[in-house]
Amino acid sequence: MLTLAKIQQFPKAELHCHLDGSIRPQTLQKIARLDHLPIDEDQQVVAQKMTASSNCHNLMDYLTCFDYVLPYLQTAQALKIAAFDVLEQAAADGIQYLELRFAPSLSQQQGLSVTEVIQAVAAGVAKAEAQYPIIGNLLICGMRQDELAHIQAVFQETLDQGHQKIVGLDLAGPERPDFPLTLKESVTPFLGHQGVQLTLHAGECGCVRNILQAIQLGATRIGHGIALKDDPAAQQEIGQLPVCLECCPTSNLQTKAIASYEEFPYRAYLTHGVKFCLNTDNRTVSNTTLTKEYAHLLEHHAMTTAEFRQLNQNAIDFAFTTPEVKAQLSQKMAQFSL
Numbered sequence: 001m002l003t004l005a006k007i008q009q010f011p012k013a014e015l016h017c018h019l020d021g022s023i024r025p026q027t028l029q030k031i032a033r034l035d036h037l038p039i040d041e042d043q044q045v046v047a048q049k050m051t052a053s054s055n056c057h058n059l060m061d062y063l064t065c066f067d068y069v070l071p072y073l074q075t076a077q078a079l080k081i082a083a084f085d086v087l088e089q090a091a092a093d094g095i096q097y098l099e100l101r102f103a104p105s106l107s108q109q110q111g112l113s114v115t116e117v118i119q120a121v122a123a124g125v126a127k128a129e130a131q132y133p134i135i136g137n138l139l140i141c142g143m144r145q146d147e148l149a150h151i152q153a154v155f156q157e158t159l160d161q162g163h164q165k166i167v168g169l170d171l172a173g174p175e176r177p178d179f180p181l182t183l184k185e186s187v188t189p190f191l192g193h194q195g196v197q198l199t200l201h202a203g204e205c206g207c208v209r210n211i212l213q214a215i216q217l218g219a220t221r222i223g224h225g226i227a228l229k230d231d232p233a234a235q236q237e238i239g240q241l242p243v244c245l246e247c248c249p250t251s252n253l254q255t256k257a258i259a260s261y262e263e264f265p266y267r268a269y270l271t272h273g274v275k276f277c278l279n280t281d282n283r284t285v286s287n288t289t290l291t292k293e294y295a296h297l298l299e300h301h302a303m304t305t306a307e308f309r310q311l312n313q314n315a316i317d318f319a320f321t322t323p324e325v326k327a328q329l330s331q332k333m334a335q336f337s338l
């Protein structure tokens with residue numbers, strides 16, 4: 001029987017979690033103190049500024065929460081503390097494998113290089129791995145609002161550096177009107193490089209075509225893809241492909257991509273064979289945990305134990321990690337009785 005306690009204890013995997021949207025308010029205060037930056041002393045006030053309000057209108061609105069956090073993520077020390085903090089929260093939520101994503105270009109206001117940003121985040125991940133039963137890998141985001149040349153430079157430096165924790169590239173931020181073009185020119189030069197794989201935010205607020213184009217470009221995972229909800233034919237088509245949707249229902253609710261948890265196309269995806277997994281997107285901005293995301297499916301879609309196992313298995317199957325790690329995670333899941 002699936003209970004909240006069981007969901008929480010179950011050895012879970014999560015593929016879609018943004019560093020800057022998932023830092024605890026008290027950790028942001030700690031970073032501010034260490035870096036001698038002003039911040040409100042009241043933790044509640046900080047929390048309020050970091051969390052999307054209920055009258056958030058759309059994705060652009062939702063993204064403003066990140067503007068508050070970014071000035072605090074400009075030093076190596078801050079990035080290391082932040083990364084450790086997110087993995088520590090994930091470990092407490094029963095997650096044993098997490099892919100953490102971040103955009104190096106957003107942490108370069110004080111002169112850090114892309115390499116320095118990556119090394120700092122990786123150091124925080126390594127610290128958490130030494131302390132908790134969790135494995136963390138990194139995804140590097142290019143920001144769609146940046147100049148194309150800048151996105152390409154970030155990806156190039158990322159690949160040149162070749163840090164073993166970097167397993168994939170992503171494009172995040174608002175889907176621009178020239179989506180297909182930017183998509184192609186941003187990622188094509190880097191495909192097939194050192195086994196780095198592609199997961200792309202697509203169809204978060206845009207159209208189904210963006211999702212299909214991302215898949216054509218070689219993405220094996222799609223961030224959100226919620227635009228599929230009204231298109232059974234496209235669900236059927238994607239259901240035939242080796243592609244996994246990284247779904248984030250609470251985030252979709254806040255950006256108004258769905259109007260309620262009931263509107264999340266849970267049964268439709270299962271019916272059409274769409275492979276998907278559950279994710280938080282942003283723990284703090286969306287005020288959520290992976291356990292809470294599953295709890296919503298349990299409450300609003302009567303998720304069964306077998307479906308819960310399958311969603312976690314999907315995350316493992318599509319994770320950008322080694323067959324050994326996948327086998328290890330699958331075994332832990334199988335051994336856990338529900």
Ligand SMILES: [Zn+2]
Nearest residue numbers: 018201223281
């Ligand atoms: Zn995202």
